[in-house]
Amino acid sequence: GAVVSQHPSRVICKSGTSVKIECRSLDFQATTMFWYRQFPKQSLMLMATSNEGSKATYEQGVEKDKFLINHASLTLSTLTVTSAHPEDSSFYICSARPHGQGNRQPQHFGDGTRLSIL
């Protein structure tokens, strides 16, 4: 089955640090990947759509200079939280959909990254 690997699974760092999270599709190509944020006991909030070879599309209210997304290849997207502050602490989840499969195929999710900013 389609596997998405997300790394790291947990990060604890000081305020002001920049943190990079990687999302890889291991056995399929994904021209589009998605980044979500999830607050405790809440649903997923779509932050941005990552497009291979072009700029990401950010949802309203998400600061693109704060959350830098790079999708350099068909199997890798990265999310960098720049100059992180305690309010950025959250659970970040990426997902990917196999290329060219239309809307019938599911998104496949990584295991998430727990980010804690001290």
Place this chain on the structure above:
Amino acid sequence: GNSVTQMEGPVTLSEEAFLTINCTYTATGYPSLFWYVQYPGEGLQLLLKATKADDKGSNKGFEATYRKETTSFHLEKGSVQVSDSAVYFCALSDLDTGNQFYFGTGTSLTVIP
């Protein structure tokens, strides 16, 4: 627009009880429907899916039928186990809106022995 409305939780059931988690949707086109499960501290895992009206998705004893007439995709399981304790998300994907998924708010299920 597209949206998913999901039964609010939390839901607490005894082992071997019957489970129903309601999900209804609105969509502008012909959506595909999905149920995902999230165990504590983990990402989401696809549980089952249905891509057209009257399709039934099933996996691990869970079932959901795509009902276009009632715009519903309720999740059911005949006999829950403690290991089914998790958060369940209903989602839709509509071709007219590209690759974007629309998620429900999630329903937390706790099964007690």
